[in-house]
Amino acid sequence: MDTEFLNVADYERLAEQALEPGPYGYFAGGACDERTLRDNVDAYGRWQLRPRMLVDVSEVTTETTVMGAPASMPLLVAPTAFQKLCSPEGEAATARAAAAAGTVMCLSTLATSAPAEVAAAAPGGRRWFQVYVFKDEGITRALVDQAVESGFEALVLTVDAPGAGGRRERDLRTGFEIPAGTGVPSLDAAFGGRSVTVSEAFAAMDATLTWPDLERIAGLTELPLLVKGVLTSEDAALACEHGADGVIVSNHGGRQLDGVPATLDALPEVAEAVEGRIEVLVDGGVRRGTDVVKALALGARAALIGRPVLWGLAARGEEGVTGVLELMREEIALALRLVGAPAPQAVAREHVQRAPH
Numbered sequence: 001m002d003t004e005f006l007n008v009a010d011y012e013r014l015a016e017q018a019l020e021p022g023p024y025g026y027f028a029g030g031a032c033d034e035r036t037l038r039d040n041v042d043a044y045g046r047w048q049l050r051p052r053m054l055v056d057v058s059e060v061t062t063e064t065t066v067m068g069a070p071a072s073m074p075l076l077v078a079p080t081a082f083q084k085l086c087s088p089e090g091e092a093a094t095a096r097a098a099a100a101a102g103t104v105m106c107l108s109t110l111a112t113s114a115p116a117e118v119a120a121a122a123p124g125g126r127r128w129f130q131v132y133v134f135k136d137e138g139i140t141r142a143l144v145d146q147a148v149e150s151g152f153e154a155l156v157l158t159v160d161a162p163g164a165g166g167r168r169e170r171d172l173r174t175g176f177e178i179p180a181g182t183g184v185p186s187l188d189a190a191f192g193g194r195s196v197t198v199s200e201a202f203a204a205m206d207a208t209l210t211w212p213d214l215e216r217i218a219g220l221t222e223l224p225l226l227v228k229g230v231l232t233s234e235d236a237a238l239a240c241e242h243g244a245d246g247v248i249v250s251n252h253g254g255r256q257l258d259g260v261p262a263t264l265d266a267l268p269e270v271a272e273a274v275e276g277r278i279e280v281l282v283d284g285g286v287r288r289g290t291d292v293v294k295a296l297a298l299g300a301r302a303a304l305i306g307r308p309v310l311w312g313l314a315a316r317g318e319e320g321v322t323g324v325l326e327l328m329r330e331e332i333a334l335a336l337r338l339v340g341a342p343a344p345q346a347v348a349r350e351h352v353q354r355a356p357h
């Protein structure tokens, strides 16, 4: 057993040592007072597991399906920007590790590796493309075309960053900015082959987007469309009405609007409003296999992790991402066994309760 890396927190400690304070703060930080950032993690402590005894768990599987296709576990890799600032191989290493683990990797619009490069690195892997919508529809279309050509299976439309990132005070304090020359090949190509800065990219994003636009964006491809960043029952219902194929309950890892609910607290109302019409996923603060089981019990088909993957990547490159994903898979398997659910689908609302205050 690798006693250096017993859990996700161990990876974070090593990542903090491996990274300069500026990039570490960029990856670790949240908006303003970081209330939501902390609450995403703390929310998992406000729910307890209700294990059922004498259930046959002689065979436990973590396998499931997500958006109609198999995944080795109900845990996916969330889209995170600028992975080459963690490790030189960046998103290609993450893609290889996710494919080897048998789960889905989401590639950010702001990725430092091109969709084609990621596809070539892990040809057998499942991958989704996270898209931001630009005022110039030609740019959005060019991005989406790259994803389609490279065999991405779904689009993830992030709706909680309308043309602006949150106020990240760690970056203001360290003076961290994405280093000039950090290439975002998919964006550069979509902008006609010139180098685009992050602030330029955000300024070019379309903040006029409203729910009826969803149909137009969905119509850009045949691919299923998931809406990422939903936190309320109202928006969950609108996502269903406007043709989304899935929603991801997310607050961008506490990086956008500080003071919004922890995603685990928002999950039940979203799941209730969706009424099983489409799949509901959740991300933010997932650090343990038991967290994943709690998310399943409260209505998620699967959870996603953002920072834990970055910690693996910064600590040990591809091997580190593999380490994090394997660790989480083992923890999920053990949690399922001990809670008395032989498969992810067997987890039900009865498996959790609010912790007494």
Ligand SMILES: Cc1cc2nc3c(=O)[nH]c(=O)nc-3n(C[C@H](O)[C@H](O)[C@H](O)COP(=O)(O)O)c2cc1C
Residues within 6 Å of the ligand: 026, 027, 028, 040, 078, 079, 080, 081, 108, 109, 110, 130, 158, 228, 250, 251, 252, 253, 254, 255, 283, 284, 285, 286, 304, 305, 306, 307, 308
């Ligand atoms: C450094 C960093 C960069 C991110 N970049 C993106 C992005 O480009 N697009 C996006 O939709 N979400 C982005 N996210 C949000 C993640 O997809 C995800 O919602 C969040 O990380 C989940 O919380 P966790 O880090 O606690 O697991 C980013 C998060 C982090 C930490």
